Amino acid sequence: MKIFIANWKMQLSPEESVRTARSFARVFKNYQGQAVLCPDFLSLAAVSKILAKSPLVLGSQDLSAFERGAYTGEISPVDLQSLGVKYSLIGHSERRAYLQESDKLLAAKIKAAVSNKIVPVLCVGENALERKQGRAMAVIKAQLKGALQSLPTATLRSLIIAYEPVWAIGTGLNCDREQALRVKATINEWCRRGGFKKIPVLYGGSVKPENAVSFLGNDGFDGLLVGGASLEASSFYQIAAL
Ligand code: PGA
Numbered sequence: 001m002k003i004f005i006a007n008w009k010m011q012l013s014p015e016e017s018v019r020t021a022r023s024f025a026r027v028f029k030n031y032q033g034q035a036v037l038c039p040d041f042l043s044l045a046a047v048s049k050i051l052a053k054s055p056l057v058l059g060s061q062d063l064s065a066f067e068r069g070a071y072t073g074e075i076s077p078v079d080l081q082s083l084g085v086k087y088s089l090i091g092h093s094e095r096r097a098y099l100q101e102s103d104k105l106l107a108a109k110i111k112a113a114v115s116n117k118i119v120p121v122l123c124v125g126e127n128a129l130e131r132k133q134g135r136a137m138a139v140i141k142a143q144l145k146g147a148l149q150s151l152p153t154a155t156l157r158s159l160i161i162a163y164e165p166v167w168a169i170g171t172g173l174n175c176d177r178e179q180a181l182r183v184k185a186t187i188n189e190w191c192r193r194g195g196f197k198k199i200p201v202l203y204g205g206s207v208k209p210e211n212a213v214s215f216l217g218n219d220g221f222d223g224l225l226v227g228g229a230s231l232e233a234s235s236f237y238q239i240a241a242l
Pocket of ligand 1: 007010164168170171197203206207225226229
């Protein structure tokens, strides 16, 4: 089954998140697929209640590598799990760029997610300069290696990888289907060689109802990670119902 993840980032106030989540619950009432909402942390508890009787699943945009203790400002994966979080984005390019998240930290976060039964969604992708210099594949392989190499494959059965070319995020620029699929093949091959079996690979970066279908279909991606077009139930539904 394809998986569709809505990343609300820090776009909505808690009140707006509640309103939007209610509208998602209405629109997705009879939905039979796998769709995940990732609100910001302040809205998570309220959104969790709204989604309780809905087919929609709760996700988080990040989590702490630590479970409990003196870690000011962190959000425990233990508490996320008890709120009903089933998936967590890890290493989104905005966190890598603005918060300098390192591969070592991402590896620890993946481990923390898995030990709390939260599916880690590791985000990878090259920026515009890296692409221009022909280094996209090398950058992506280095990101995979950095975050995953130290982790035993047996513990990572629930891993998902999201390919998000940084230059396509929030820009309206589309990654060409063939190019995106070449990256998917590289990720699949890297995982196979590393002993990771059947890891779903999602695509993200300016996905809209109009272009979503081009990334799916035969031999396409295993789902989509959506930012801007996930802020409205009807547009996300058009994508998630594909
Ligand atoms: P976008 O964001 O769909 O607005 O490009 C995707 C993401 O950052 O996950």
